[in-house]
Amino acid sequence: MSSIVQVTDLVKRFGDFTAVDGVSFSIEEGEVFGLLGPNGAGKTTTISMISCLLGPDGGNVVVNGHSVKTASTAVKRELGVVPQEVALYPTLSAAENLAFWGRMYGLSGTALKSAVADALVLAGLEDRSKERVEKYSGGMKRRINIAAGVLHKPRVLLMDEPTVGIDPQSRNHILETVKDLNASGMTVLYTSHYMEEVEFLCDRIAIMDHGKIIAVGTLNELRDVVGGMDVVSVSVSDVSDSTLSAVRVLAGVESADSTEGKLTVLTKSSGSILGGLVAALESEGAHVTSVTVEEPNLESVFLHLTGKSLRD
Amino acid sequence: MSRLIHIAVKDVKTLLRDRAAFLIMLGMPLVLIFILGSALGGVGESENIDIPVAIVSQDNGSEGALFAKAIADVKELESVFNIDVRDDFDTVRSEVERGDLTAALVIPGGFSDALAAGDPVTLEVLQDPGSQLTAGLWAGVARAAAANLSAGQIVRLTVTNLLTEAGVPAGAQQPGGGSPEMTFDAVSVKTVEVEPEKQIALIDYYAAGQTGMFLLFGAMFGAFGFVRERREQTLARVLASPASKFDVVGGKSLGILTVGVAQFFVLFLGTTYLFGVDWGPTPGGIIIVGIAEAFAATGLAMTLSALAKSERAIGGIGPTVIMLFAALGGSMIPVDQMPAWMKPLQSISPVYWALDAFLGLMRGGAMSTVMVSVGALLGIGVVLFGFGLWRLSYE
Numbered sequence A: 001m002s003s004i005v006q007v008t009d010l011v012k013r014f015g016d017f018t019a020v021d022g023v024s025f026s027i028e029e030g031e032v033f034g035l036l037g038p039n040g041a042g043k044t045t046t047i048s049m050i051s052c053l054l055g056p057d058g059g060n061v062v063v064n065g066h067s068v069k070t071a072s073t074a075v076k077r078e079l080g081v082v083p084q085e086v087a088l089y090p091t092l093s094a095a096e097n098l099a100f101w102g103r104m105y106g107l108s109g110t111a112l113k114s115a116v117a118d119a120l121v122l123a124g125l126e127d128r129s130k131e132r133v134e135k136y137s138g139g140m141k142r143r144i145n146i147a148a149g150v151l152h153k154p155r156v157l158l159m160d161e162p163t164v165g166i167d168p169q170s171r172n173h174i175l176e177t178v179k180d181l182n183a184s185g186m187t188v189l190y191t192s193h194y195m196e197e198v199e200f201l202c203d204r205i206a207i208m209d210h211g212k213i214i215a216v217g218t219l220n221e222l223r224d225v226v227g228g229m230d231v232v233s234v235s236v237s238d239v240s241d242s243t244l245s246a247v248r249v250l251a252g253v254e255s256a257d258s259t260e261g262k263l264t265v266l267t268k269s270s271g272s273i274l275g276g277l278v279a280a281l282e283s284e285g286a287h288v289t290s291v292t293v294e295e296p297n298l299e300s301v302f303l304h305l306t307g308k309s310l311r312d
Numbered sequence B: 001m002s003r004l005i006h007i008a009v010k011d012v013k014t015l016l017r018d019r020a021a022f023l024i025m026l027g028m029p030l031v032l033i034f035i036l037g038s039a040l041g042g043v044g045e046s047e048n049i050d051i052p053v054a055i056v057s058q059d060n061g062s063e064g065a066l067f068a069k070a071i072a073d074v075k076e077l078e079s080v081f082n083i084d085v086r087d088d089f090d091t092v093r094s095e096v097e098r099g100d101l102t103a104a105l106v107i108p109g110g111f112s113d114a115l116a117a118g119d120p121v122t123l124e125v126l127q128d129p130g131s132q133l134t135a136g137l138w139a140g141v142a143r144a145a146a147a148n149l150s151a152g153q154i155v156r157l158t159v160t161n162l163l164t165e166a167g168v169p170a171g172a173q174q175p176g177g178g179s180p181e182m183t184f185d186a187v188s189v190k191t192v193e194v195e196p197e198k199q200i201a202l203i204d205y206y207a208a209g210q211t212g213m214f215l216l217f218g219a220m221f222g223a224f225g226f227v228r229e230r231r232e233q234t235l236a237r238v239l240a241s242p243a244s245k246f247d248v249v250g251g252k253s254l255g256i257l258t259v260g261v262a263q264f265f266v267l268f269l270g271t272t273y274l275f276g277v278d279w280g281p282t283p284g285g286i287i288i289v290g291i292a293e294a295f296a297a298t299g300l301a302m303t304l305s306a307l308a309k310s311e312r313a314i315g316g317i318g319p320t321v322i323m324l325f326a327a328l329g330g331s332m333i334p335v336d337q338m339p340a341w342m343k344p345l346q347s348i349s350p351v352y353w354a355l356d357a358f359l360g361l362m363r364g365g366a367m368s369t370v371m372v373s374v375g376a377l378l379g380i381g382v383v384l385f386g387f388g389l390w391r392l393s394y395e
């Protein structure tokens, strides 16, 4: 089976800086493919090259047999794009926005009408469709932003961090929407820096950092990367650099990093290191409030591969 | 192509919902035209009446000058007229044509001789047709003076006749003899309207000037739209759809042009019906000039979109450029009162060409006389559009 999206050795430079550095992956028809990485990893730049907004400095993207370098219009016809920022016309209503985006994808007449109606249902905003988008809450804008990307029923949907900065209810609505769209046959490329979302949604996941793909696979395949290891999560007051260094040299600690009052430690033997770990923290003057041992997740994979936490 | 149209429609819709744009593109010019036109235009009719008039004597005898002096010395006239006694008929005539003088009383050559001979004399009053009322006042003064003179003439002729009958030889009588016919029309006044170089009322001037200036504000809002779409990423989103850059640039330009033309029609019809502005006998020409300037504004929008990275920048550059064009073009002070060094710069200003063409048509000029201006507006539009397109960034 040939892939619907084939990304090969993709490179993008901004001046001296290489934002995307030899990225390769492929997406099979019908799957939800996750691109997970921290801010600045190069996710948006990669998506921009797939959607023909940026020309690659190296490598290629082929979508359903069309190369972005030679057949960009054909590529664009296959795609729906949900940009990272809400990209809508604030003074137009939701219905007007949707109709405009539908027309950009060649819809008209009754096909356009029913597509707009469906998209409003998808966004759960049928009864507020005549209000200007600028009057909407952040979550509602995000939902219309997504609806505008899918109303023409694209073969492949590119979603760039569609849940950033919204309330949990809207987020759940969006995640369910992605599941539904995928169930209806749409192939989805979903980027995020939230591992929970990617774990929940994606059939296969690529982890990206500093412009490079550092691991690709199903969730289980990626967990095997840290096979046999546990994640020890410590809630702790302020962790200094010297505390972190002290923890990293403890016997049995594979890697460790901290963010916002949380210390994450990767270890093969959680049972034997816990005592020493807490003692080391206390002796450094840090105050421990809770310790939990978890199954490996994408966070621990990332920590293992890069030596740092996903959320920084 | 249909995407291009949809983009244009969306832009027009967006702009129509922008209250600030409405206020600046329609509200401000209408208010300014009203204030400048009616407030300044009213000054001429206020209490300090000081109507500039002249008396020109072409007489080679002495009676003409005496008659002129007699009128000029009448105290009661001083409060109303500023009377100049002159002898340069041609200059006076052109001053009346230009409206610098409201009217002039012309004493013909041979005035003294005619009086002496008792022949009828016709005095002429030249008057500026744009100032019927005040010029009429002066004609009235001239008539009164003529009636006085006629009466004096009759008395003199009567005396002469009596003296003749009494046997005094004609040669000894003071002014010449002849056989006088008694007539009350010894001196009559005929008024002559000078060939009109049509005067443009102040409100008409400002209607043309402000329309010329404010049509360029469409360019500013067009550029705002472009930069906003770049910042809010809707531009990227359109370009990620099958719409091409041609659709985007063409659609946005068509939208700006449409809004500019609509703005022109509102100002054109609004000033005509609200303020009674007289745009002259060739409305078709006015419309062509208006559309040509809207086209130039579209070009300016592209250049502004290319030069400015942010809405803030356009908010700074846009009005500065527009004010400069307007000042060069005569929207603020009439072009002929401008310092000489500014004149060579005028031709870069779309406002100059638009105003020049508007005023030409208002004065009754034919469509053919404004073709150069229309060409210049289209040329400026093409150059600005080309430059904008060349430098435009879509990200």
Ligand SMILES: Nc1ncnc2c1ncn2[C@@H]1O[C@H](COP(=O)(O)OP(=O)(O)O)[C@@H](O)[C@H]1O
Residues within 6 Å of the ligand: A014, A019, A037, A038, A039, A040, A041, A042, A043, A044, A045, A046
């Ligand atoms: N237009 C640009 N010019 C210069 N640098 C850029 C540009 N776009 C992105 N970058 C840089 O490239 C890197 C990757 O950015 P991006 O693809 O947006 O990351 P992500 O979406 O994963 O957060 C970042 O360091 C960012 O600052």
Ligand SMILES: [Mg+2]
Residues within 6 Å of the ligand: A043, A044, A045, A084, A160, A161
């Ligand atoms: Mg991003």
